[in-house]
Each structure stands twice: as C-alpha cells, then as structure tokens.
Amino acid sequence: MLSLPRYRIESRKTKALLRSIIKYLIVIVVAVIPLIPVWIMYLWLIMQSFSPKVNLGIIPLGFTLNNWRFLWSPLKMGLKTYPNIWPITINTLLIALGVSGIVVLISTLGGYALSRMEFAGRTGMMKFIIALHAFPSVILLIALFIILNKLGLYGKGYVTLLGITLVKAGLEIPMASWIIKGFFDAIPWDVEWAALVDGCTRWRLWRSIVLPLVLPGIGAISIFSFLSGWSEFLLVFTYVKDEAYYTLPVLIYHMIGEYKMVDWGLLAALGLFFTIPTIIFFSTSQKLLLRIYVGGVKG
Numbered sequence: 001m002l003s004l005p006r007y008r009i010e011s012r013k014t015k016a017l018l019r020s021i022i023k024y025l026i027v028i029v030v031a032v033i034p035l036i037p038v039w040i041m042y043l044w045l046i047m048q049s050f051s052p053k054v055n056l057g058i059i060p061l062g063f064t065l066n067n068w069r070f071l072w073s074p075l076k077m078g079l080k081t082y083p084n085i086w087p088i089t090i091n092t093l094l095i096a097l098g099v100s101g102i103v104v105l106i107s108t109l110g111g112y113a114l115s116r117m118e119f120a121g122r123t124g125m126m127k128f129i130i131a132l133h134a135f136p137s138v139i140l141l142i143a144l145f146i147i148l149n150k151l152g153l154y155g156k157g158y159v160t161l162l163g164i165t166l167v168k169a170g171l172e173i174p175m176a177s178w179i180i181k182g183f184f185d186a187i188p189w190d191v192e193w194a195a196l197v198d199g200c201t202r203w204r205l206w207r208s209i210v211l212p213l214v215l216p217g218i219g220a221i222s223i224f225s226f227l228s229g230w231s232e233f234l235l236v237f238t239y240v241k242d243e244a245y246y247t248l249p250v251l252i253y254h255m256i257g258e259y260k261m262v263d264w265g266l267l268a269a270l271g272l273f274f275t276i277p278t279i280i281f282f283s284t285s286q287k288l289l290l291r292i293y294v295g296g297v298k299g
Contacts, residue, residue, distance in 0.1 A: 048268035067265035068273075077255055077263065083244050085251075085273075092230060092247040093277065094158075095165050099229030100222050102169035103176045107221055108214075110173070111180035112206055116192075126181075129174040137171055141238055148239060157245055164235045172228055176221040183217030184210070226281055248274045 043058045049067055051060035075082040082088075114126060144167055148154040153163030187210060195205045211218070233249040240246065246254075252274065255267055 045268050045272050048265055049272045050269075052265065064265075067263075067269040070266065070270060071273075075251075077266075082251060082254070083246065085270075087244065088246050088248060088251055091161060091245055092249075095161060095168065095232060095236075095247060096226050096229035096277075098162075098165035099169045099172060099232075100226040102165070103172045103225035104218060104222055106169075106173050107176035107180050108211065108218065110177040112184050112210065114177060114181045115184035126178065129178050133175045133178075138234060141234075144235070145239065154239060155241065157242065160239055161236075161245060164232070164239060165229070167235060168229055168232055169225070172225050176225060179221055179224075180214065180217045183214040187213050223282060227278060230278060 040058060044054070047054050047058055047060045050064065051062055052064045052066070053061045055061055070085045075085055114122065145154065148160070148163045148167075151163065153159050191209065191213070192205055195209050196202075200209070231249055232247070233253065236247045236250050237253065240250070248270075252267070252270060255270065256262060
C-alpha cells in the first residue's frame with residue numbers, strides 16, 4: 001500500500017520529463033535547425049577570409065592574410081584597379097550616420113506630435129504612413145533623379161551622396177515615426193503634467209524628461225536606420241557614377257559582376273569587413289533595447 005503513491009509520483013515525474021524533452025526538441029527543430037544554413041554561411045565567410053583555400057566549404061587549408069590586402073594596398077580584380085577601400089568606407093559611413101541622425105531627430109519630433117497632439121487628419125496620416133512604406137523605392141528612381149538634378153545634387157561627388165542621404169532618410173522617417181510613437185504612448189500623462197506644473201516648457205519637457213524615457217525606442221530606430229543607410233545599394237548604384245564616391249555595397253557588386261573568375265578569398269574578406277561596423281554598432285546599441293520600462297517609467 002505504501003509503494004503505490006511512490007510509484008504514481010515517479011510515473012508523474014517521468015511524464016513531466018518526457019514532456020520537457022519533447023518541448024525542447026520542438027524548439028530545436030523549429031528555431032535552431034533552420035538557422036544552421038545561416039551559421040554555415042557565416043562560418044564559410046570567416047574561414048574563406050583567412051585561408052587560401054577551404055575544403056567542404058568550412059574546413060580551412062592553411063592561414064593567410066593575403067585576402068585582406070585591400071586594407072593596405074590598392075584593390076585589384078583582373079586588369080581593373082578600384083579606389084582605396086578607406087575612402088569608400090568613409091562614404092558608406094557618412095551615408096549611414098547621416099541617415100541615422102536625420103531619422104532620429106525628425107522621427108522623435110514627429111512621433112511625439114502623433115502621440116500627444118490632436119489635429120485634423122491625424123488618424124488618416126498614420127494610415128497613410130503605413131501605405132507609403134509599402135511602396136518600394138525602385139518606383140521612385142526617375143522622380144528622384146529629376147528632383148536631385150533640379151536641386152543640383154546629381155553628379156557632384158559628396159553633394160550627390162548628401163542628396164542620397166536626404167532621400168534615404170525621407171524614406172525611413174515615416175515608419176520610424178510610427179515606431180517611436182508607440183514608445184511615447186507608453187509614457188503616462190502624469191509625468192508630463194507634473195513637469196508642466198513645475199514650470200517646465202514643452203521643449204524642455206520633450207528634451208530632458210520624455211526623451212530619456214524612450215531611449216530603447218531611439219536605440220531601435222537608430223539601429224534600423226543605420227543598417228538601412230549602411231546597406232543602401234540601389235540609390236548609390238543609380239546616381240553615383242564616379243568610382244571615388246562608391247560605397248561598399250556597390251563595390252562588392254562590381255567585384256562580383258564584372259569578371260567570370262572571382263577571387264573568393266578576397267571577396268569573402270571584403271564581405272566580412274563590410275559586416276564589422278554593423279556588428280559594432282549593434283553591440284553598442286543593444287543595451288538601450290534591453291532597458292525595459294513599465295508604462296514609460298523605469299522599473
């Protein structure tokens with residue numbers, strides 16, 4: 001009689017263990033296995049970058065830094081010599097930082113207005129933002145060319161990159177304003193009323209009290225806009241013709257497409273070099289995303 005309850009307890013523990021094992025197996029199948037090709041791709045990128053040759057795609061056969069020669073010497077593919085990698089990297093960084101800065105500044109102002117101010121057409125504007133973001137930028141190429149040409153921003157080196165930065169920021173601002181609006185909505189009105197009663201102006205209220213409470217949202221739109229500007233290809237490829245003002249995505253495209261015999265080691269090293277600033281920017285910004293607020297007040 002005394003062993004029966006113990007048998008039932010052990011049976012329940014066994015069933016609970018089996019359920020846990022099944023749950024973990026489901027998680028592995030659904031979440032981990034589909035990522036294996038992505039991990040293999042990154043592993044190939046790293047191994048190919050530092051090896052003269054790889055076996056089975058991921059097994060390095062030796063070690064070399066020759067694939068990274070573009071860091072200290074002109075970049076050559078076949079009979080063609082490309083501009084030095086560092087000015088091209090600066091061009092890419094200028095567009096990415098410019099897009100990120102403009103988007104954060106304007107979207108925080110616009111998102112706050114959408115969240116806190118009542119005006120005619122507010123609901124329709126928010127619906128229009130979603131509809132506007134659904135259109136691909138490729139359908140705007142001709143119109144943007146005419147606008148840049150009329151403004152004198154086409155075919156003038158860094159001025160053209162400035163025009164591309166403004167265009168790219170304009171395409172990113174609507175959705176960024178929609179995203180940051182949700183963070184402003186989470187802040188209780190009591191916080192702003194208390195500051196206004198104490199004599200705080202609306203501008204100082206927004207700058208000194210509200211913005212620190214939405215730092216996770218600012219970090220999010222900063223990451224999205226930086227990545228969008230850093231990886232921008234279509235606008236630069238269309239409007240920039242001088243190789244001195246190329247960006248890294250356009251340079252990688254020309255290295256792939258111009259010759260039948262591709263130096264895969266050099267290409268892999270250049271691709272890995274292209275991802276490094278993105279990883280650094282994300283790693284330094286993710287702390288903002290981990291700061292969670294309850295109702296807009298730090299918990």
